[in-house]
Amino acid sequence: MGWNTAPIRKLSDSDLNCRIQKKAKALWEKKGCVQGKDLDIWLEAEKLVKKSYSIFDFPLCAKKNTARKSRP
Numbered sequence: 116m117g118w119n120t121a122p123i124r125k126l127s128d129s130d131l132n133c134r135i136q137k138k139a140k141a142l143w144e145k146k147g148c149v150q151g152k153d154l155d156i157w158l159e160a161e162k163l164v165k166k167s168y169s170i171f172d173f174p175l176c177a178k179k180n181t182a183r184k185s186r187p
Contacts, residue, residue: 126168134164 126134139160143149146156 131164131168135161138164 135157139157142156142160143152146152
């Protein structure tokens with residue numbers, strides 16, 4: 116077996132959303148329950164949760180390389 120044998124954990128959409136909600140609430144409370152930063156806090160929570168579960172195939176996380184290689 117190789118060094119990278121840990122399975123990638125997949126979550127259902129509802130489980131992922133629940134975990135993001137919990138993380139966002141914790142971040143919001145940690146930041147002093149600041150108003151008007153809902154989207155920023157949600158996106159930070161989403162990034163943290165997806166990173167912790169090795170989920171990189173979601174539209175908000177994935178960036179496609181659109182640069183074209185030049186031909187010789």
